[in-house]
Amino acid sequence: MTYGKKRWSTLMRTVHSVIKRTPRKYLAEIVLIDDFSNKEHLKKQLDDYIKLWNGLVKVFRNERREGLIQARSIGAQKAKLGQVLIYLDAHCEVAVNWYAPLVAPISKDRTTCTVPLIDYIDGNDYSIEPQQGGDEDGFARGAWDWSLLWKRIPLSHKEKAKRKHKTEPYRSPAMAGGLFAIEREFFFELGLYDPGLQIWGGENFEISYKIWQCGGKLLFVPCSRVGHIYRLEGWQGNPPPIYVGSSPTLKNYVRVVEVWWDEYKDYFYASRPESKALAYGDISELKKFREDHNCRSFKWFMEEIAYDITSHYPLPPKNVDWGEIRGFETAYCIDSMGKTNGGFVELGPCHRMGGNQLFRINEANQLMQYDQCLTTGPDGAKIMITHCNLNEFKEWQYFKNLHRFTHIPSGKCLDRSDVLHQVFLSHCDSSKMTQKWEINNIHSV
Template sequence: MRFTIKFLAKCLVAIVLLIFIGPYLMGQLDSDEKKRSNQLTYKKRSDIHKRYQEEKNERNKLQNDQKLVNALKPPEAHVNLNPVLDSDAEVEHMQQAPPDPNQQNVLKEVKQYGPKAVFKDGILGNYEPKNIPQITGPGEGGEPVYISMAEKAQGDRSTQEFGFNMVASDKISMTRRVPDTRMDECKYWDYPSASQLPKASVILVFHNEGWSTLVRTVHSIINMSPKELLHEIVMVDDFSDKPHLKDKLAEYLKQFDGLVKLFRNTKREGLIMTRTLGAKYSTGEVIIFLDAHCECNYNWLPPLLARIAYDRTIMAVPIVDGIDWDNFRYAPVYSKEHFRGIFEWGFLYKESRVPDRELNTRAHDSEPYKAPTHAGGLFAMDRKYFFEMGAYDEGMQIWGGENFELSFKLWQCGGSIEWVPCSRVGHVYRNHMPYGFGDINPKIPVILLNYMRVVEVWLDDEFKEYFYTREPTIRGYDIGDISKQLQFKKDHNCKSFKWFMENVAYEVTDKFPYPPPNKAWGEIKLRNGYSCIDTLNKPLGQPIGIGGCHHYGGSQLFRLNVEGQLANGERCLAARSKGMGLEVCPVKQSGPWDWNENTGLIRNKDLNKCVQAIGSSGLELRECNQNESNQQWEIKKIKTW
């Protein structure tokens, strides 16, 4: 009975607890479930919102990209952007349209395309060609091609017309294989995948180019490039008049199914302006300029794109191999040492060994290295960045100096230049320039006009003087309006040329010291006649002489500086056994020459002898005699414009 009462009491307590506490516990469980459900709902909504924001950002980016494309397009009234595939259609003449300043924020967008390249010792890189076929034939493997004696006259005529021996070139396959001139290390680099690299538009500008050299360039680009990285080839004809560059070329290019696009200028624009047009016509993320007589080497493209993928402000420059103009032998210009572009104070382009200071910044010998400048013909840049930097100076004419203008602008305004050892391209160096420059005819050489624009915009005043010391006849020449370039320099807070010399081009003065001031300059003329000292365009070491004064400078323009050097251009006058010849100016800037304005004697202080005219064209060093009329010279300033 007691057991039954206890059992009933426990049951009663349980019922009470169930009645009063159960709902509370159920409520708590329901609340927890609601919380979990709310959290899941919030997460779903958050994910949806995130995807919405990403899609919105992507739409904005596409709109901005479209704005940028529109900003970089020339006005519709001035240009037809459709590619030309027949000789009747032409691209109308267009002046460069600078990017809209309202697009400044879009233009300054920095985009990283992908990761760095990775070196894997002993493991072939991801773009390395495999199973390269062995092909025989004229010129294969870069071997020279020699023409017969019966063909020599025709070969000479073609060289005169095109600057190359086209008879030899025409014997070579359009798809010949060149020797792999890369260092072995280059085979073991893994570059970012095709989805991570920008796509390239390769731009070829040409004027009256020979057929086989031009077409071989096109085939070489296509055959030696990963197809997934080559967006297009843009060919721009700078008003050629050769018949083979009309219908024949347009018809030939149809086989590439739109990969190769042809545009034509309706008047001669010159290399500089036409390259800018080519960049405007291009639609790839990276533009690569090549001359129209090149042959690409193995795996040339990924190393260039990889540097720009890593940093879009880098100009990537391939190493240029030489192709002989006469027999088309393909060979490296240098052996195993690295070289980079520099300049002397008349702005002749030079190359010198890369200083240890730069080489020591790299882990592998095959890695890219920084360079002050480049030759100008072959390089790659992010297309948007090219226009952000103002493209080429539109006031520069035809050809020459554009490499310095773009190089100084890049370095001083936030960009850089790198030479890429694992990217190599062969280039045919002409025997001579086979054509003129059209209607453009300034009073000074076009290249000096271009140099002056570079100097007046990008050099500090103290460095400008070194240029005008080297080229005294052009000081004061009207170079046109440079206010736009100066404003760009100001707006972008560009660094000084002194900074550039101290931090980038620091080895220039080791090779080419700052020139001392001129004591006298001009033509060196006999007082009692019409003869002037003339280099006669003789090579180094050969005796120079005298010729009729022509007042144009050039071979008759000499500078006597305060250190006793007597120079013509970059060469210095040196005594020979009897006469005089030109030599490379020594780095130590001291010379033996002195001119007495009163007596007219030009004396070599080391030999204590004076310059004397002999006959109608000769020069000798004789015992000084101020009464000898053929030793009496005047150094007379000339104005060539």
């Protein structure tokens, strides 16, 4: 099967499975949003094909690329027939009996938003299996770490105790974002997605916080199963359109924490210090929405709903310093080269772009990049980067005036070979220029 045919069959598989596996009396319409696609098969071929269903399936085309967040809000405005909106990505397959369990909680309480259990479809051979992680039954709650990356954590004992039987829907602090059901009017009352969120990223948290903090609830539904194809390795995604500007996802994260996290936003900035100076736009309308709707505090939310997240992702310590780690009076910086979980860091030309050259040293003496720590490799000398929690690899001190990093367990100093581009430990020698470093703050733009 050619790549083009595969894309077509994947989209149509989504549509066909919904039509075949949803009781006809409950299916008002299927709305497809074409987000300014340039794919040939999404034009006349699609228009001709959907005529098979005599108006049940509709296509609306955006006049410019809006990105998935605003495309979903547009979809809510275009879908006028159904009382409940159900969102699916265009690469899904709904299972038998997916519909009734998903909508039942909403029929009892219109301020409930529901999410099916999302199974994994292999994009190469279309085999399907349950998602990994979760508890012994595969049940997980949606969560995040403090740099706002999506996580799944096992269903807690507290939530299990609330249920009479294993198949009952359970509360989740957050959803992954692509697949969910919500009462149409309630979604509009929430203001849909923040119109300032662009393209992709953070919208799943924004809608989750808004639901919980403003009087609704979010449930995962074990009896509703939907398969979803995740990104294949090497898929780069579509670049954002020019009108969007740089760092749209990071700006989205900042908007979300500025509106919803209250004093907890400091933990985000501890994890993503480069975002502190980002211009994230006007949020006054969103703040007013919170006030007008008497939405609860993030502290309430963390204590009552998301109480188990900090045991999996503890609140990060404050930063002592952060930015690029530049060899003193050189043009070379420590660079993770995109490696994680055991790869060695290297020296690379400083580019002031952050990313693989953005590090932070915190009050717990960890030298970190995102959720990875620097430590010594198996030889005890070369420096590697590896995943860590807040109790691991508390090994570093930075003496700003001396331009020195010392490795506490060994008493040695951070050193480099400008010729071999290696970073390693050696005995401290204040006369060695290769042991001198500076940290320069970097701000995202």
